[in-house]
Amino acid sequence: MLWVAFIGQIAFFVSTYLYVNQHPWLLLIAGISFNGVIGYMFHQRSKQIKNADRSLEQGLLSLMDSDFSVSIPTDKEDNRGPIFELFNQCADKLRKERQHLYQREMLLDKVLNTSPVVTFLVDINQKIIFANRAAELMFNDGNSILGYSWSEVCTNLNSDFVQALQQSGESIFTLKNSQGEEQAWHLAKSGVRIHQANNTLYLLKSITNELSRQEVQTWKKVIRVISHELNNSIAPISSMCHSGQLLAQNLDEPRLDRVFSSISRRIGHLNEFIKGYGALSKLKIPDKRLVDWTTLFDQIGALYRFDLITDIPNVEVYADEHQIEQVLINILKNAHEAQSETDKVSQVTMAISAVKPHGISIEISDTGLGMAPEVLENALLPFYSTKHAGTGLGLALCREIIEAHQGKLSFYNRKSGGLTVSIFLPSAL
Structure with a gap:
């Protein structure tokens, strides 16, 4: 841009020179004008450079402050245009990365707060720096426990519970609830390093229902096996009993008929018994x-x-x-x-x-x-x-x-x- 203006000024000076040959006093005026124009152009160029430097400086400061919405206008005729374009591309990429990270954090926060697993993080000073909803319900009736000292929280807990939480690694322990029922818990305790600081992560999960479901599933398998074996034996016994009753009637032997009738009744009772347990092992999905x-x-x-x-x-x-x-x-x-x-x-x-x-x-x-x-x-x-x-x-x-x-x-x-x-x-x- 500057060199185009410079050539234009030279052309203007030459034409002026040719003209002032006939009017010498115009030469002085032309020289002064030329120097003024050149000075003004350099001043404007210097001002543009300073503005560009200031824009770049402000943009970098914004990035340092985690403000990625900033952008710098680019000019194709400016030799700094590619640098500004690269700056805008970096800012745009950082902005998209932050949005993606924010969405992941929101998802993680949603998952942790809806999870039944009691999750909380204790820093090196034994202060609680994170606790999900399940932890708040367990330790403080649903109120926040952020910033609480871990020792403060433990003062409201059962001594057996506190002792169980002091164990390292993974462990399973049982406690009695307010109604005297045994509750089984699984504890996973591990060290976590966040922002160059050592923290302790606690994951506490009630496994009473899971153990109960596993127990029920085991009983169902046992019932199915027993029912299968009993049915395999009852069918031929029932058939033979019926044949025996017919023979007893033909022989006109009342005592033998009573024996087979008694066996038949017991077989019927056993069939009902098996059907009852079959209802447990084959319970239908609730139609709510x-x-x-x-x-x-x-x-x-x-x-x-x-x-x-x-x-x-x-x-x-x-x-x-x-x-x-x-x-x-x-x-x-x-x-x-x-x-x-x-x-x-x-x-x-x-x-x-x-x-x-x-x-x-x-x-x-x-x-x-x-x-x-x-x-x-x-x-x-x-x-x-x-x-x-x-x-x-x-x-x-x-x-x-x-x-x-x-x-x-x-x-x-x-x-x-x-x-x-x-x-x-x-x-x-």
């Missing part, structure tokens, strides 16, 4: 729909009497109504049978209430003798029963149904006597 609790309680009350001592909360619960009905009937049947073992006036009550954040709790209580500690511990296991004619199927099937609804079934003895069966059902689909 909005539950009409009023209608459901009326239907159940026609079979087993109970007193509903609370109002039905205005909480929409989606569940398989037939399966929930089966659970409630089984529990009410057990409650009435417990009443018959005492001399007290029969009283079975049911309470239903909303549970935060989203769900309901149903509690069925009786005034019977309650359960011995050993029975409480094993009541939900298949094949376990304290009844003479019991199969140990009912409560195991109830637990399987409730857990298929992502709920929880538990028992506890009442201080005033009797047993309470507690059912939690989430309201979400």
Whole structure:
């Protein structure tokens, strides 16, 4: 740009020179004008260079301040244009990288805060510098614990819990909750280096439900194997028994007929036994729909009497109504049978209430003798029963149904006597 102007000025000077040959006094004016124009051009060029330098300096300072939205205008005729273009490309790339990183951080934060795994990070000064939602719920009733001293948090914990958390590496331990139930936990503790600082990462996960599911799956496999073997034996025995009954009728031998009739009845009972356990091992996936609790309680009350001592909360619960009905009937049947073992006036009550954040709790209580500690511990296991004619199927099937609804079934003895069966059902689909 400058050299074009310079050539133009030379041409102007030559033409002026030719003209001033006839007018010499114009030569002085032309020289002064030429020097003024050249001086002005150099001044403008110097100003452009300073502005470009200032723009580049401001752009670099913006990048240092993590402001990647800055860009520098480019001029193709400026020899610094390629440098400015490269600067703009770098800023654009950094801007895209930051957006990508921000999205990843948002996703990671969402995953960590919705995860049931208790996750928190403690720095070298034993200060909590990160805690997800599960950690806040466990240690501070849902309130933030950022900046808290780890020793402060531990003062509100069970001593056995604190001792378990002090172990290094991975470990599994059990604790009792407020209702006296054993809860199994898996702890993973490791060192993490962040920004050149050493920190300790804690990952705490409840594995009680997983162990329970594994236990149920094991029982199902055992039941399927036993059912298969029993069916293979019952079929030919039943056929031979039927043939024996026909022979006994032809021989007119009443005693032999009674023997085969007795065997046939026991085979029928064994078939029903196998079918019952087949229901546990082949439970259908719940067909969840909005539950009409009023209608459901009326239907159940026609079979087993109970007193509903609370109002039905205005909480929409989606569940398989037939399966929930089966659970409630089984529990009410057990409650009435417990009443018959005492001399007290029969009283079975049911309470239903909303549970935060989203769900309901149903509690069925009786005034019977309650359960011995050993029975409480094993009541939900298949094949376990304290009844003479019991199969140990009912409560195991109830637990399987409730857990298929992502709920929880538990028992506890009442201080005033009797047993309470507690059912939690989430309201979400």
